[in-house]
Amino acid sequence: MQSIAELLGLLPGYSSIPETYRALIPVVVSCVVIFACMALAVLFAVWLERKVSAHIQDRLGPMYVGGWHGWAQTLADAVKLLLKEDIVPASADKLLFKVAPFVVFLGAFAAFVVIPFGASSFVADLNIGLLYVFAVGSLSVIGIIMAGWASNNKYSLYGGMRAAAQIISYEIPSAIAIMTVVIPVGSLSLVEIVNAQQGGIQNWFIFRYPPLVFLGFIIYFIASLAEVNRTPFDIPEAESELVAGYHTEYSGMRFAFFFLAEYANMFLVASVATALFLGGWTWFVPESVVPQFIPGPVLFFGKVLALVFVQMWLRWSLPRLRVDQLMYLSWKVLLPASLALVLGVGWVTVYW
Amino acid sequence: MDNNLLAQIVFYSFAVLTVGSAAVVVFSKSLIRSAFALLFTFFGVAALYAFLGADFLAAAQMVIYVGGILVLLLFGVMLTHKLYDLNLRSETFQFVPALVVAAAVFAVIVTFMLRTSWHTGPPASDAPTTAAIGELLMTDYILPFEAASILLLVAMIGAAMIVRRRSE
Numbered sequence: 001m002q003s004i005a006e007l008l009g010l011l012p013g014y015s016s017i018p019e020t021y022r023a024l025i026p027v028v029v030s031c032v033v034i035f036a037c038m039a040l041a042v043l044f045a046v047w048l049e050r051k052v053s054a055h056i057q058d059r060l061g062p063m064y065v066g067g068w069h070g071w072a073q074t075l076a077d078a079v080k081l082l083l084k085e086d087i088v089p090a091s092a093d094k095l096l097f098k099v100a101p102f103v104v105f106l107g108a109f110a111a112f113v114v115i116p117f118g119a120s121s122f123v124a125d126l127n128i129g130l131l132y133v134f135a136v137g138s139l140s141v142i143g144i145i146m147a148g149w150a151s152n153n154k155y156s157l158y159g160g161m162r163a164a165a166q167i168i169s170y171e172i173p174s175a176i177a178i179m180t181v182v183i184p185v186g187s188l189s190l191v192e193i194v195n196a197q198q199g200g201i202q203n204w205f206i207f208r209y210p211p212l213v214f215l216g217f218i219i220y221f222i223a224s225l226a227e228v229n230r231t232p233f234d235i236p237e238a239e240s241e242l243v244a245g246y247h248t249e250y251s252g253m254r255f256a257f258f259f260l261a262e263y264a265n266m267f268l269v270a271s272v273a274t275a276l277f278l279g280g281w282t283w284f285v286p287e288s289v290v291p292q293f294i295p296g297p298v299l300f301f302g303k304v305l306a307l308v309f310v311q312m313w314l315r316w317s318l319p320r321l322r323v324d325q326l327m328y329l330s331w332k333v334l335l336p337a338s339l340a341l342v343l344g345v346g347w348v349t350v351y352w
Numbered sequence: 353m354d355n356n357l358l359a360q361i362v363f364y365s366f367a368v369l370t371v372g373s374a375a376v377v378v379f380s381k382s383l384i385r386s387a388f389a390l391l392f393t394f395f396g397v398a399a400l401y402a403f404l405g406a407d408f409l410a411a412a413q414m415v416i417y418v419g420g421i422l423v424l425l426l427f428g429v430m431l432t433h434k435l436y437d438l439n440l441r442s443e444t445f446q447f448v449p450a451l452v453v454a455a456a457v458f459a460v461i462v463t464f465m466l467r468t469s470w471h472t473g474p475p476a477s478d479a480p481t482t483a484a485i486g487e488l489l490m491t492d493y494i495l496p497f498e499a500a501s502i503l504l505l506v507a508m509i510g511a512a513m514i515v516r517r518r519s520e
Contacts, residue, residue, distance in 0.1 A: 024358070093382075093384070093385075095385070096384075096385065096388060103391075126407070127407065127480035127482065128407045128408055128410075128411045128480070128482055131408070131411035131412070131415065131482075132411055134411070134415050134419070135398070135410075135411045135413075135414030135415050135418075135419075136414070137419070138414055138415060138418040138419025138420075139391075139395075139414075139418065141418075141419060141423055142388070142391050142418060142422060142423070142426070145423065145426050146388055149384060149426075149430065157430075161427070161430075164423055164426075164427075168419060168420065168423055171419065186483070188482055
């Protein structure tokens with residue numbers, strides 16, 4: 001954000017704007033930049049998902065639109081969604097039906113404010129950054145219930161209820177698994193957490209106190225898959241039983257908002273995992289051996305993309321869990337394991 | 353001075369959001385809309401906490417009230433019968449005594465509001481509060497903290513016991 005403020009300072013007449021508004025402009029501009037980048041990333045991820053799924057299942061996927069491997073297919077789909085009729089079911093709760101996509105979308109995108117993409121590329125370095133991510137994440141849950149309820153459709157309601165139950169169950173192990181990083185750093189600020197991992201791959205938290213924090217990473221990754229409703233945890237939208245889950249009744253742009261939010265959430269959990277466990281924007285080897293020649297944000301995005309790819313890979317290789325298996329995994333496996341990890345990391349941090 | 357103006361705009365917009373959505377919670381005829389309006393009330397209150405420099409409290413408010421309590425509340429509301437056009441009116445309708453009691457309560461509140469010398473110090477610092485809260489919870493306030501934890505644990509075990517299917 002500082003760099004954006006400096007860039008804006010180069011604009012003619014910028015300094016003549018009153019101080020009050022000048023304080024706001026960099027914030028707004030950096031939010032818009034982040035929003036645009038994430039929208040682009042989401043478009044790319046949708047295309048990637050289709051190609052990855054196609055190749056895993058030994059088919060081609062989109063091949064025609066745009067020429068090279070159908071790269072423009074998502075753009076065509078986006079235009080199609082924009083032009084589609086916006087249908088509101090006659091017996092839906094109209095107001096809630098219309099508000100729900102925005103609440104979900106807000107929850108997904110607001111969290112990106114604290115994600116540090118590079119040493120100075122972040123909108124805000126909140127000292128409660130991690131808690132903030134969880135706090136705005138809870139908006140999505142409410143939005144999903146809202147969508148499920150307002151549609152006045154039994155499949156939507158089932159999907160919404162399942163999603164809410166699943167997300168609030170898996171929030172607990174993922175929050176506790178994150179403690180394995182917070183305890184050694186002693187801060188909830190994502191920037192400070194990444195700074196603590198500088199100086200090469202051996203300092204990344206995934207390799208700290210082996211295998212304690214590594215297990216924390218695994219637990220976080222599994223729980224985050226469930227939080228973003230990805231297979232093997234996609235029972236909220238299990239198409240064989242629920243049509244499409246909570247967004248069954250949505251069409252056009254309102255559906256697109258749910259879709260965008262889903263992919264933005266994938267990027268969000270991958271970004272948090274990257275910042276916490278995979279060193280964020282830091283370089284693989286110490287600067288003294290090989291100087292960093294890739295810009296921090298590019299490196300960060302590369303790591304995020306690798307994690308997103310793993311999410312897709314799992315989605316297209318694993319079957320869906322049953323509801324009871326899902327709850328069993330969260331409450332009886334991941335939660336005790338993450339609590340044990342917190343004890344272990346706490347002990348090691350204090351006495352070692 | 354300029355920053356002050358900006359702060360005031362932010363404060364009043366969040367205050368309006370909080371009070372407005374709280375009014376919807378109270379006056380809405382459908383239970384479910386009341387429950388969803390609570391989302392914005394909680395959000396506004398969290399924003400006011402953040403405004404007062406209580407960053408940890410703001411985030412905790414969102415995580416606990418929006419992510420936990422409101423979800424539970426919604427589940428509860430969805431299980432009730434009449435969700436729309438709920439006519440909440442008691443059978444006996446005592447206008448005069450109700451008016452007297454309400455006016456008295458209002459008068460007491462206003463009197464105390466005007467008499468109290470409100471703390472209007474300098475704005476709270478933006479210094480992080482999380483570490484201090486954590487230390488206090490683990491030292492000075494360890495007993496209430498542990499008591500609350502045990503209470504919650506008992507409630508959790510109780511809930512699990514009730515839900516559990518009885519095996520003969």
